Amino acid sequence: MRLKKFVAIGTAVVLSLSMVACSSKKNDNSKNTPTTKEENEGAGTEEETPEVSDDETLSYANIVLGESYTDISTTIKFYNNRTDMNQSDYAGKKWEEYVAEFNKMYPNIKVDIDADTTYADSALLRLQSGDFGDIMMIPEVDKKDLSKYFVSYGDLATMESEVRFASDMAYDDQVYGVAYMGTARGIVYNKAVFEAAGITELPKTPEEFTAALTAIKEKTDAIPLYTNYAAGWTMSAWDDYISGTATGDATFKNQKLLHMSNPFENKADGTGAYAVYKVLYDAVANGLTEDDYSTTDWEGSKGMLNRGEIGCMVLGSWAYPQMQQAGDNPDDIGYMSFPITIDGKQYASSGPDYRLGINKNSSEDNQKAAMVFVKWLTEESGLSYDQDGVPIAADDDNFPELYSAFEGIELVSDDPAVKGEEDLLNALNADSDLMVSAGGNTKVQQIIEHAANKTMTFDEIMAEWNAKWTAAQESNSVEVNQ
Template identity: 25%
Template sequence: MKCKKILSLLAAFTITSSLLVGCGTSSSSSGSSGSSKKVKISIMNSKGEIQSQLEEAVKTFSKANPNITIDVVACSAGQPPFEKLSTMYSSQNAPALAIVDPGDVIKFKDKFADLSNEKWVKDAQEGSLDTVKLDGKTMGFPLTVEGDGIIYNKKVLDKAGVDPTKIKTTNDLEEAFKKVQATGVAPVALSPMDWSLGSHFFGTSYATQSKDSKDNAKFLDDLKAGKVNLAQNKQFNGLIATLDVLKKYNIDKGDALAATYEKDQQYIGEGKVGFWFMGNWAWPQIKQFSGDNKDFGFIPVPVSNNADDYGNSGIAVGVTKYIGLDKTNNNADQQAAAKKFLNWLVYDKDGQDIMVNKASIITAFKNITLAPNDPLSKSIKDHMNSKNTIEFMTVLPSDHGTKVGAAMQKYVGNKEDKAALANEIQAYWKTVK
């Protein structure tokens, strides 16, 4: 994923580098720190929409653990976590904990500590650690399970006589848009951020190549090798056909690239549009505008006009953020304090409450019985329970969002056609090492 471009929530933080003096204690699997030694650590946050909730979490944790102080360091707007963390390592000022994208764990595996002996590893949901199992070691803590698709405001759809469960194809989606439009409401908002268009939306074309993630990985390898002609690829053409429908009925189609995340979350929340392509991470912002209306959910992004085609009934779901623990810039006491905080998130009722109820996170741990209390997370859980999901393409190159996103922006802004889009994306993949 990326550092979320959520300007309204990102606060400016200055990291305080404060390494401890004196003897260090060896870190234990329980993550306990010395009972009297003052320890100061930091967390790099690349998930901007939970900035305030994360600040609340560290304050609550420190009240119960007064000898441990935690600073929260936010990524700058638009800054990939890989870039931010690389800069911090270059200045020998790495945080004890870093919230990063799945692919970043692989890149920093020599910097991150092995967490295999932590208690929460055994309580992690099946498959949630697969991406960060490297050389037989567990190199990351699964922070959040997320999903994306087309969000709908059910009150708008009810007024238009649209049943979201009946939308199975691209044609079905357009018919729903027409019905919403007939009520005087704009059908859909299409956000033009590169990470949304490039990684999330276009990622659907990769994820729907096959039910088998290994086949999807091979498809990406074939793209790198120049063996794929996207212009002739069924999933690419189907997804772009759906994008054409989104463009046609977009509330901001007159100046599509001027749309913003902040405006679009307000549109869907206030019912000024019926649909919006985005993920469940947007709920904390949507609810600020939705009032008493909590009737929202997801439909998949259709990729064809055959309802039985793979992908037409599934939304993308996966672990989208991991936390890595530094072992090079932080001493044994700091590492132990960091482990204690991770355990607190999983096993303490206050930690669980902040994650699930305050931050609207779908956790990756079997022992956490709190159910999501927001409608988008509930919708994702329903899709998970019914096994109507597709792979969330979490291990894409770090520059995929910016490069493919830029190409997608040209297409959305009518600055290049589909053939040029396919060529530009193919050319990008040939540069990937």
């Protein structure tokens, strides 16, 4: 399918999917702890920075693929989390295949793939040690520290004309990260299970979703909602729904949340952060999830969903192709929006997956080669399309067929923080220990634990979170809007 147009509202990127038309699946263009000052001082990143000659400023926009830097002969290392793309049984396109295609254009730039099964835990340590090669998927660090580790791709205005989500890794008008793909936030589900349960319309509110899960439990043998509690990192996915999806507001996460009084309180209209997390609490409390949350198996869950042993899982659109490839029933895999409706309309948060950063301390040739490879991944490789992701190149409107399920739903990308508050969310997260949209696995796991063990009501949990957020605002002298 091809999305007709990216609609900009303010500085937000909002996609209107009301005019989508499906096409064949072809690419026409063939979450960690913020660093502290002390940690950075001991990270070993104060080496002399390679300089690019004055007459040849390295920038993403100036690179012409197939023409720029064709004389470079070097090997670069790409540190990333996609270990599945290295495995022999991976049904999709493997890293080695992408690199082979890249080498048709740049035969003298070799790319070593360093994929890490513990990336979420190890990336920040590798960053601080400087041992992350030439390109890495950027972990959560303070925006002001980006220039300590990474090369600038160019100024923000220029990069916004080149790639989507450019502001996500921007600081002081410079962009330090380019996403390897974008995602929408929704729910991956098994169509056959929903049909067997008699669900004829996809749920659009929390109440309808709970009713659908109940029907699955009563009429099928499938686990209605699989939490993936034990994996840990999967829990942080729930944070991704509290902004655009739950509010329809592109300014919520990076601007309003910082100054909001009691952001986790009940809005009593089925919207907001309260409504998102309550979906999970109610599902567990009502026995609509797996019997023992502590024994969930992330890798095994993919095949279970494919076989119809699971009804649905709350994960970004990146999970959709993995579920399709996990068994013999790819056509049974569907993707739907999260069940929240705001004044009669549905929204879905959209944003970058990991952003690719280029090592500031790499050699000049390796910096050039790395930026060429990043631009090739963005414009020529088809990687984002192959992963059913939102395309990154700003002029690429070739969206995977997956997004036809979002017809009439607006995908909302978060606006950046206002100048001077780029790192305030990190500070509030650290001081509150809630880590909203920053790898907040523990707090979401605790929702499941309390719901299953009946040790705290949901309102008690939200009251505790509000108290922590308020205390963090006070310790950071944040002006709170009542």
